Amino acid sequence: MFELLVTLCLSTVCAERVLPAAMPTDKAQCEASMNARSTGWVKAHEGYRVKGQRCVAIETLDDRAAKTTETSPGHFVHEGLVEPVGPKNAGDIANTGFIVGDKAVAVIDAGSSRKVAEALYLAVRSKTQLPIRYLLLTHMHPDHTLGAEVFKEAGAEIVGSAALQQAMASRAEAYTANLKRLLGDDAFHGTKIVLSDRGVADSETIDLGQRELELRAHPTAHTNNDLTIYDKTSSTVWMGDLVFLTHTPALDGSIVGWIKLLSELRKNGAKHMVPGHGPGRAAYPDGAKPTLGYLTSLAQQTRKAIKAGESLNTALKHIGQDLRGDWKEFDEFNPRNATSAYVELEWE
Amino acid sequence: MKHQLAIAACATLLLSLPAQAGGTGQFVLPPYATIQNQIVAGEAWKDLREMVAGDAKLLDGEEILSFDAPVQAFDAATVPFSISQRSNSGKRIAELTVVVDDNPMPIAAKFEFGALMGDIHLESRVRYDVFSNIRAVAKTASGETYMVGRFVKAAGGCSTAVSRDLNVALSTMGQMKLKEFRDPNAVSTKAEGTVREVQLMIRHPNFTGMQVKTGTLDYIDPRFLDKVVVKLGDDVLFRMTGGFSISENPSFRFKFKDNGAGAITVYARDTEGAEFTHTFPLNSGV
Numbered sequence A: 001m002f003e004l005l006v007t008l009c010l011s012t013v014c015a016e017r018v019l020p021a022a023m024p025t026d027k028a029q030c031e032a033s034m035n036a037r038s039t040g041w042v043k044a045h046e047g048y049r050v051k052g053q054r055c056v057a058i059e060t061l062d063d064r065a066a067k068t069t070e071t072s073p074g075h076f077v078h079e080g081l082v083e084p085v086g087p088k089n090a091g092d093i094a095n096t097g098f099i100v101g102d103k104a105v106a107v108i109d110a111g112s113s114r115k116v117a118e119a120l121y122l123a124v125r126s127k128t129q130l131p132i133r134y135l136l137l138t139h140m141h142p143d144h145t146l147g148a149e150v151f152k153e154a155g156a157e158i159v160g161s162a163a164l165q166q167a168m169a170s171r172a173e174a175y176t177a178n179l180k181r182l183l184g185d186d187a188f189h190g191t192k193i194v195l196s197d198r199g200v201a202d203s204e205t206i207d208l209g210q211r212e213l214e215l216r217a218h219p220t221a222h223t224n225n226d227l228t229i230y231d232k233t234s235s236t237v238w239m240g241d242l243v244f245l246t247h248t249p250a251l252d253g254s255i256v257g258w259i260k261l262l263s264e265l266r267k268n269g270a271k272h273m274v275p276g277h278g279p280g281r282a283a284y285p286d287g288a289k290p291t292l293g294y295l296t297s298l299a300q301q302t303r304k305a306i307k308a309g310e311s312l313n314t315a316l317k318h319i320g321q322d323l324r325g326d327w328k329e330f331d332e333f334n335p336r337n338a339t340s341a342y343v344e345l346e347w348e
Numbered sequence B: 001m002k003h004q005l006a007i008a009a010c011a012t013l014l015l016s017l018p019a020q021a022g023g024t025g026q027f028v029l030p031p032y033a034t035i036q037n038q039i040v041a042g043e044a045w046k047d048l049r050e051m052v053a054g055d056a057k058l059l060d061g062e063e064i065l066s067f068d069a070p071v072q073a074f075d076a077a078t079v080p081f082s083i084s085q086r087s088n089s090g091k092r093i094a095e096l097t098v099v100v101d102d103n104p105m106p107i108a109a110k111f112e113f114g115a116l117m118g119d120i121h122l123e124s125r126v127r128y129d130v131f132s133n134i135r136a137v138a139k140t141a142s143g144e145t146y147m148v149g150r151f152v153k154a155a156g157g158c159s160t161a162v163s164r165d166l167n168v169a170l171s172t173m174g175q176m177k178l179k180e181f182r183d184p185n186a187v188s189t190k191a192e193g194t195v196r197e198v199q200l201m202i203r204h205p206n207f208t209g210m211q212v213k214t215g216t217l218d219y220i221d222p223r224f225l226d227k228v229v230v231k232l233g234d235d236v237l238f239r240m241t242g243g244f245s246i247s248e249n250p251s252f253r254f255k256f257k258d259n260g261a262g263a264i265t266v267y268a269r270d271t272e273g274a275e276f277t278h279t280f281p282l283n284s285g286v
């Protein structure tokens, strides 16, 4: 099968992008459709122009494909790096992956940029020609969502929590501007935020062909739009950022809600989980323990400071400081978490 | 217009801090010589100065106030600041304007203080769009104008404008809470003139108008608390005229001299005309 590569320029910044088709194409189909596809893309992306295009065999694109591990048959995980978003990593910092059924594929999360999402798309296409029917977004954060358009072009329906669409719409400009600044023009090239097509209000089962995925939306925890995905076949739950390993947890929802959720993780028969950051596989439910431990201590210390009458400014200087342990990016995230926890818990 | 402003501002470069004021042991250093985040010169203030202080001479506020704001704020939606009047200043501050120079709506709040506020002790929180100075401009009852400021590096950039949970924010709008702080060593007293400390918290999303409605590209209109009046019995403690640079769920922690009235009444109004009133009986000294 063949993929279409188009050199696209925005001002003076040019890069060769992968433009997926809704169905895999052979060489003749790729070449017959390439003009329409590249012109269509440029029409939808203001400022870009086509500089060149070619159809190449998927086998030759191995070095552009994301590295994935098949942790269970048909269940692939790509481990993001545990480091800040930057031009070098193009924002490849979140765990992503895909699940292959008899009839279709579901991709989970899309990375921070088009570049990262294209790599994941090529990883899918190097394993299977089945249609990519779904892109499942675990929550709104840009390191999990900004590459989504690649999968929309590949024909996927974008599904998230029912609260996802509004949450992303209201942050779209800010996320775009922020990531553009952090990634730089090269790594951000071609990235355009798209919103989810449909939301899950409570739970829903989707079928990939002899493979059911149970989607579950949760009350406000890491964010107000967290979604978990349970693949019964591999006995694995995709936790999104409800579970962090290695990378310091980031609180952008409700500390009370998050603690409650992790304390009550359902015994649903799952054995494994995929955390949002850190190692791509952990035990279910024990993999949540470090996150739960951090949040519980953070909440305790915050409540204590509030009870002692400490103002936010005073409390921020010490809350959670002794919880550093082996967490990475601690100095960036802990004070922010402490702020979030304080302004939530001061209302108790 | 303000949307473009906010977004353009996101691309701000890291500003370097000026060298710290130096000094040797021979002279007594002014109290602010060790402040890590002195105000920096900037374009925005040139226009704001007239709006905030007219042509008044700006005296060095460090002489009568201590002003605390973080060197770096990790949550740009919630940047705490506190203003504390030095006890020996001999001034009565009648008005105080808080300005975040480079925000889309720079004047965060203007406070008019009643006499019962005594020496001003006030803490609140502001939103930050970009790295910026925050300054307090104080007018005394005798007509002098003092200014004090800090430079804050806000790391959150622009992802600051939105409620964590919009629906919750709307359904709880107008709820209030008043916390009393008691010095555990102080003798319990009802005596008039006793200095007390409280924190007033008001639930309100203080919409910036940068949020987008679901499924459209239309903006939600800004909606924020533009007026708050806090009274102790019949005496006004302060009136605030505010903008959306005050953080979501506005919080004001302050000290006042008790007049024995026994209750604080708060009136708040937002830009849509919604009014919220609560009366809180005081327990301190009982």
Ligand SMILES: [Zn+2]
Residues within 6 Å of the ligand: A139, A141, A222, A241, A250, A276
């Ligand atoms: Zn996240």
